[in-house]
Amino acid sequence: MAENKPINWAYPFPSKETSSNPLQLLTHMAKAKGGYYPTGENGLWHGGVHFDEGTAAVFDQSSVRCIADGEVIAYRIDERYPVSEFIHEIPRIKRAPFSTGFVLVKHTLQPPQPKTAEGGANEEQTPPSLTFYSLYMHLQDWESYQAKLDLPRPAFWEAKSYIVNTQSGGLGVRANPNANSTRLSELSKGAEITVSAAEGGFVKLVSIINGAASSALTDDGEGNLPGYVSSKFLTPRSEPKDPGTLVILGEGISIKAGELIGHPGTYQNHNDSAHPLVHLEVFSSEDVPGFIAQSRAWTNRLPDDQKTLLKVYKGASKLISHREDINAENPPKLSDAGSQIGVDLIIPQALLDGLPAANKIQVKASVDGSATPSTTHWWRLDGLFADENGNPIDGWLAEQELITTRHSPWEWQDFQWVEDIGTPLEKLAYAFNARGMLSTDEQHNYRTQISKADGGPIVALARLYDIVDSDKDGVLTSKEIQTALEKPWHAQVLGQLIVKYESEWYWNKAKWDELDPLLADENGQKNPVWEVEKQRIETLSWWKELAGKHGISGDGKVWNFQPIILLSVLVAPGAELISSENMKKIFPSSQDTVREEVRTLFNKYATLFEVNTPERISQFFAQVKAEVGDALVGKEESLWYSTEALKGKFARYFSHYPQEAEELGYKRISLAQYNTLPANVKSGYRVIRDKAYSQLPQEDEIAKRIYCCSVPGQNFHLNPGGCSEGLAYKGKGFIQLTWKENYKEVERLLKAKIPNENINIVANPDQVLETKYGLLSALGFWEWKRLNAKSGNSTTHTNEITKIVNLHTDSYEKRRENFEFIYGILKSD
Incomplete structure (x- = not known):
């Protein structure tokens, strides 16, 4: 991995909601059926978060993506899922599969270098660094891949x-x-x-x-x-190498943020049905508090423009209620009616940048003695705040000096760390007591363990912030944690907790055997379900085999981070590949709603297709602008061709049937020639603009012939008279997609990349005319034709791309001009 270079980040699963923001994605974790952070549904320690049936409604969970640049150091892929046999009603046995497959990725976390006066990085200063790991647990088994041969496979296999x-x-x-x-x-x-x-x-x-x-x-x-x-x-x-065994790589294999890790595996507990599940965990074996202290000191070297977090304080700001008359010409005022904000919240700049243009207002005011006016930023924020009574409030927030503050992500603002030494017995006894599951005798027998858990750091911090114990009974339950996670201001506080604890993947038989009496039946006999569950825990464990390798600690004790909070804080605003302002400059005639839909989708998906540099973005939109114009509206290909043009451009067909070219192409003369004709001859012409046509082109019939192919796997078939397929698959979309076989290739690629976007362009080719699918099909075409490899910072590259997009077009010069115009905007951004 490159030294002294901040890493890129990506969400493990993209959101299905194009308008989602980092804090909403954080609250979506409350939808999981279990596996919250830092304590699970059963009250035991849980170092990661679950993506399961509950979160599938909001995340595209078809494939798992790496959350940051790093290197794969170990993995295990089950040959087929192992099965636990739980005895329910004798002699009935419930066979429950559970995935033990996982991938472990090693990363290096560093603040950015300060810039020199010339704009480069100051290499003489070395920022602090932290080695951390991301774990993707419960992945799909090898048998499932073999059953789905077209399923994408990880590159590190x-x-x-x-x-x-x-x-x-x-x-x-x-x-x-x-x-x-x-x-x-x-x-x-x-x-x-x-x-x-x-x-x-x-x-x-x-x-x-x-x-x-x-x-x-x-x-x-x-x-x-x-x-x-x-x-x-x-x-x-x-x-995968040696399915069913732990593969430890001597040298890690490089992997980039957003690249494929695998696919969700199957997991079934003794009391539910089999379901897809991924456990995502982030941890470090190093001195995390020490790194944070050094990181905070390092931020003094960084410029203010890297303070990409806005902190709003409880009781300090007022949220102005939105009215229909509020706009850039009539902005909100601090004196307007509103509600006092009753919670602390840190808002990432990525969230603010992603707001619709109408939800961002700048108000400039003159300053005495200065030629530079002051600027007040107003943000319309919905679904993020509550008043002092906990009631949700929406409206306009003013960014005010001293009232709101700006922070660098590397300050780790409001993050706290604790070392938890509580045992599973203490935690489970506390959870059972909270649910009323203990008898009076059991409450007495386990009062010491309950008391220790009650005074433990996680529970104490939850109460300190008064964010979980909603019924004020002094007891913390998993349901209260889930409810708290639904609210951004609460989810953020819980997510900012960094906890040191023994990894759940570190097998320690004694600590689990200690639970036997608590889980025993009424007669004191061992619980058969628990005995099988312990076997499962041991099977899932892998830590001791990796201990001492790649920096993994020997004792299993690590600092755990909530993964999604890291992404919400550390994903730079630069993750927004193109801004509203720049899109408007590039496509000035487009409707706001259309332009914003394209921008939002592009920012969401372009990185998956690696259209993520100023050069690539500029080349991409240079072609789109030429194909659909400034209005940014997908259109069908024009086949307005003369008889001679048909014979020349489409000789594959019309060289064999020149008479059809004579019948289907247009025939015209100039207006001057037309004016010399006798009146009875003129009646056979139709004047359009400055030309007189004796025959108009039959565009549908032309399409039927030049795009006809009845041979699978090929793009041309000489079929006299053409076929209806040719008309269906004429050029459409943001980059004119033609031929049924090409539609198939683009659909195949898109379904692999973004399977939950309902791509169906082969069965419904007119789908490409919709704004959403016009953009997505253009991205798919771009990757299919490997146009990133041809993208560069010159118009020579533009010519090479144009040859692929539209070889015989007469708009090469226009596309070169488009690139220079767009690149001039983006490279200076």
């Missing part, structure tokens, strides 16, 4: 075979590892092959597992085929 993934046609097999050598054969698109050592951009062909070669290839007697193929047209079909 071993590549056992490769799929030929050409843009069209097959893949040439060359005699030597270069493109100019003799072509021995051609592999069909979709063929599965094995390869050996790479040489430049080529790999040696070893065997063909599935698919065909156009010419027979004879092996060398040792089972190896002759020839080389280009590696850039191969997609690895990876497999």
Whole structure:
């Protein structure tokens, strides 16, 4: 990993709500059916958060993404899910599968370097750093991957075979590892092959597992085929190493934020049904309090523009009630009616930047003795605050000096850390007592354990903030924790708690056996369900095998962070790839609602497609602007062509049927020629603008012919008279997508990337005309055609991209102008 370089971050699952903000995503964790932080539904310690059936309504949980740049250091993928056998009603046995699969990623956390006077990083100063880990537990088993061959696989698995993934046609097999050598054969698109050592951009062909070669290839007697193929047209079909065992990597494998970790696995408890589940956990074996102290000192070196957190204080600010007449010309005033804010809250700048343009107002006022006016920022904030009685309030917040304050994420504002030494017995006894599950004798027998848990640091802090004990009975319950997590101001306080505790993945038989008497039946006999559960806990454990490697502590005691709070604080506002203001500059004629829909979707998904640098974004929107114009409205391809143009541009069809070109293309003369015609001849013409047409083009009939293909896997079929398929798959969308096979490729890619967006462009090609799917199909096309690789900071790159997007267009110059215009806006941002 690169030293002294802040890492990138990504959410493990994207939100299904395009308007969601970091604090709403934090409160969504209350929807989980269990597995809260820092204590679970059963009252025991819980170092992570769960994504399960409860959170599936708000998060796209089809695949798990890495939350930060790092390196994979260990993983375990079940060959098939192990099964626990719980005895319920003798002799009935409940077989409950549970995933033990996980991936462990190591990261380095560092504040940014201060800038030098020239604008570069000051390399003489070394910021503090912290090694931390992200754990993705309960992942899908290998058997499930084998049952779904098209399911994307993690890149850090071993590549056992490769799929030929050409843009069209097959893949040439060359005699030597270069493109100019003799072509021995051609592999069909979709063929599965094995390869050996790479040489430049080529790999040696070893065997063909599935698919065909156009010419027979004879092996060398040792089972190896002759020839080389280009590696850039191969997609690895990876497999986990030694399924069912713990794989510890000697050297970590690099992984970027947002890259695939795996897919949710299946988990079933003794008292419920099988369901998808992922446990996400973030922890560090190092001195976290020491790092935070150093990090806070480091912020004195950082400029004020990196203070990306706005703190609002209880009782200090008033939230002005929104009225229909409030706008940029008539902004709210501090004297307007409103409600006093009754809670503390830290608001990330990413949330403020993501607000609709109408919810952000700047008010400038002159300052005596200064040529620079003062600026008051007003933000319309809904669903974030409560009054002093806990009632939710919405409205306009003014950012005021001394009343609200700005902070760097590296100040770790309001974070607290505690070391919890409470035992599982103390915690479970407390939880049972809170639920009224203990008899009088049991309350007496476990009074010491209940008392210790009651005075423990987590419970004490919860009461200190008065955020959980809603019924004021002095007892903390899991239901009260869940209710608290639904409110941003409460969820943030619980999330800011950093707890040192023994990892639940560190197997310690004695501490779990200590629960036996508490869980025994009425006759004091061992609880059979609990005995099976202990076996499951041991099976899930992995810590001791990793202890001492990659910085993992030997005693299992680590500092745990709430993962989503880290993302809400440390994901820089730069995660917003394009602002409302810049979108308006680029597409000035578009409606506000359309432009904002495109911007929100682009900011949400573009990083998944790696369209995330000023150069790539500028090249992408340069093409979109040329295809759909400043209004940003998807449209169908125009096929307004003359008879001669049809013969030239679409010779594949009309060179065979020139008479049809004569019948379907337009025929016209100039207005001057038209004016010389006799009146009886003029009646056969139609004047449109400055031309007179004797024949208008039949665009639908042209589409039927030039985009007809009745052969699966190909993009052209010479079919006399064309076919209806050609009309259905004419060019549509933000980047004019044509041909049914191309629609299939883009749909396949989009379903793998964003499966919950209901992509259905093959069965419903007109879906591409909708704003949302117009943008998504453009992103899909961009990745499918590998246009990021062609993107750069010059118009030469624009020309190369245009050749792929629209080879025969006459708008090359316009697209170059678009790029220069957009890049001029974004690179100076």
